[in-house]
Amino acid sequence: MTDTTATGPTTQERAETDLTNRVLASFAQTGDERLHQLMRSVVEHLHAFIREVRLTEDEWRTAIDFLTACGDITDDRRQEFILLSDVLGASMQTITVANPVVDGVTESTVFGPFFVQGAPRIPLGGDIASDAPGQPCWVEGVVTDTHGRPVAGARIEVWEADDSGFYDVQYGDGRVAGRAHLFTDDQGRYRFWGLTPTPYPIPHDGPVGHLLAATGRSPVRAAHLHFMVTAPGLRTLVTHIFVDGDPQLAIGDSVFGVKDSLITTFDAQPAGTPTPDGRDLHGRAWSRAAFDIVLAER
Template sequence: MTETAATTVSAEQTGREQALTEKVLASFERTPDARLRQLMQSLTRHVHEFVREVRLTEEEWNTAIEFLTAVGHITDEKRQEFILLSDVLGASMQTILVNNPADGDATEATVFGPFFVEDAPEIPLGGDISGGAPGQPCWVEGTVVDTEGAPVPGARIEVWEADEDGFYDVQYTDDRVAGRAHLFADERGRFRFWGLTPTPYPIPHDGPVGQMLAATDRSPVRAAHLHFMVTAEHCRTLVTHIFVEGDPQIEIGDSVFGVQDSLIKRFEQQPAGTPTPDGRDLAGRTWARTRFDVVLAPAA
């Protein structure tokens, strides 16, 4: 007899279930692509084991299919519910960890998220990515170097973030471009730009993923963060965020498990009237500043 969390299963029943698993595994043996064969057989083993371990009911399986169908229906060119699902299950972050192994003091990677957009506008060094989006101005500066400490001149730096209301530009209906841009590091690997001080915000939770989080008593809120993607020749592409030191949501929990201790940075608040690094006139507003030094791992 096999003991499970749900019930006791007879040896005869266990044999029948295992025989089915073996039959499905065998059906993939002729797959020409070895990697695809490995993926399909491993997926089969894990799915079958899950069904058997929890003694999944037919009603529960039908509910799961309805849930995935709803995830597909709400997905469109501006909303990717499947990415949200992957994120909140930690699958996105686990994939990032597997594909970005530790390499000296290389900057840690984290989740890509669903709000990256190709062809963001280019800004000069010291430019402003906000595009008029609401929020506290924030000066961001740093360097890009490799794991040997050598500067990476010309590294392309993509940056994107939500506004202080918790929305990315693509979540609005007026086709605005705000809170995103790209720029290039100078000959010494240095970069600088104006953005917005990040604030916590909820991931879209008016759909099936949000319903799942509510049913499991989980918060949809992300810790405050600023997205980066840094690319350079002969270096591994880095997709990461920086997070705000002191943000209470870090302790509560980031809904997509993206926080790494090394990525938590101090955002120093500056009183109104404090001179800015580039002489910008902020009309008496407060502002913040932070530093993020990027270390790129060598390309595989």
């Protein structure tokens, strides 16, 4: 029979609370104060969740199996735990907490699992596409600080999926396409050719995809182009630009990365329209976008 009283906890409640307290006490000798804080909070929230939903042992085993499957599918080209963090909004919440809003500063968004170190350098006006399929797109802008001063020599990493919805690393053949880095000029200006972004699904053939299907959620990301901008003395910016008018914006971005300030006009240019740098596109239509970047002080 359950022990209930009008004024105090039941025997069951005392048992659950006692267990939580004993686990918390086990971290009392943690030398790192921040680690101590993190472990205590993780335990408190995890135990509160288990108690709130009255988690069953079968459900906990299913959760363990799910996490094991995430580990099994992860390799040097695919990071299922980043996908999990993204679709739960944990990535965006961490970014939101770690990058406080500063008036006038370009907003941050998710890093994503497809950044690769060592992307080739291109000159100003160069092409990041490297024969990846898609419509050519001219992107330009200026990088400044919060005082409006141009940031010369800022390093800009850019990467994107091709028109088939894949990043180069997803092909597995060693190709490098749809990614590069460049530097701003003395006036903080940058420019390059890329591809007009299109919506695409995140990898959904693994446990994260099965989770999305089970919860009736779409794996599709709104069309976007990735940026990472670094400069001495200024806060590193990781962001995207999103395509104004993309129908996926109304449906939702699977990793919650969209911010209104990052929605950018990509102006369609009919075939035969002269390009800014005189490039011959051999009769192809193209688009252009302008994206000015403001970096916060570190």
